[in-house]
Amino acid sequence: MPTSGALPTVALDGLGKRPFGLYLHVPFCATRCGYCDFNTYLGAELGGGALQAGYADMALAELRFARSVLGQACPQVDTVFVGGGTPTLLPAADLARLLSAVRAEFGLAPEAEVTTEANPDSVDERCLAELRQAGFTRVSFGMQSAVPSVLRVLDRTHTAGRPQQAAKEAFSAGFEQVSLDLIYGAPGESDDDWRASLEAALITGPTHVSAYSLIVEDGTRLGRQVARGLLPAPDDDVLADRYLLAEQALSDLGWYEVSNWGEPCRHNLGYWRGADWWGVGPGAHSHVGGMRWWNVRHPQAYADRLAAGHSPGAGREQLGAEDRRVERILLEVRLRDGLPLRLLHAAGLAAAVRHVEGGLLEPEAHAAGRAVLTLRGRLLADAVVRDLVD
DSSP: EEEEEEEEHHHHHTTTSEEEEEEEEOOSSSSOTTOOOSSSSSGGGGGGGGOOGGGHHHHHHHHHHHHHHHHGGOOEEEEEEEEEEGGSOHHHHHHHHHHHHHHHHHHHEEEEEEEEEEEEEEEEEOHHHHHHHOOEEEEEEEEEEEOOHHHTTTOOOOOHHHHHHHHHHHHHTTTEEEEEEEEOOOOOOOOOHHHHHHHHHHTOOEEEEEEEEEOOTTTHHHHHHHHHTOOOOOHHHHHHHHHHHHHHTTTTOOOEEEEEEOOOOOOHHHTTTTTTEOOOEEEOEETTTTTEEEOOOHHHHHHHHTTOOOOOEEEEEEHHHHHHHHHHHHHHHHHHHHTEEEGOOHHHHHHHHHHHHSBBHHHHHHHHTTOOOOHHHHHHHHHHHHHHHH
């Protein structure tokens, strides 16, 4: 990764003809959830230029750096997504400053989608009102479960009813879109627990719900507990049953991606459809015109590079035509619209026919030249993808 961060002309060609998003990673958490392997840090782990209190200034420096790298080709921003970590551990004024800098450096497109993630216990009515006034249009709460015992297993700090109350407060503050994230398959969770979580999520009328199966990642506290036999690993058959319960409960919202129902998150659609985005923050990933790069992971190293006027990038790669074709298949098959069959080679086309016959792909969509998963196909999406990329 050159210290200048300069992108080749081939990557900049077409910039602005595709949706352009900004991702801002806030790597701080009050506690670390046992299942999480994201690039996050507790305040006590850091010091010097990496302090949480000064993080907004670091992110502002990368925003200005990004603007200089993209130069005259720089488009307006269609979507902004502030993720983490727990972005709302920063004062609302800091998040407002970041969004103001996006407007000043890039400009926000009309009707831009501006999202922040939040833990339900890291916001209150005043904070949400300040964020809405600053221009945030969407908030995504990490609910995970409505059952106290499941929340304890997942090391979540909020009380069982707090996500629903936070969602109500967000609507009252004027947010146009409110999303709730759920996790199913935690050790000790029952079918009734999962039904209760789905019902609790829906009672506030969210515009969007995400439901993800628990994945036990190596290196996490949960991973070590499972490896030592202290907790059971999620059972694939149980996870499939829980997904079917989610589809039943959330069907009125309508699925648009295998794990997501409701009004689509346009920022995430940009990822799944190969749009352009710049990722700001330690460990953040970016993609512009087939060039993909990623920042150094530790906040101190990130701060040091920006202070020196250098790119915080740790490395990058230019995706070739075949790489991009395979990635389109991997990602677009998960979407309700599916993917065009013209992306498939002969073996993939033959596999698509078999999966239509086997009930994993919709026959009507296939006849119209697209591969679209059926409900059963969503349960077996990884296996379908493996066949289609051949």
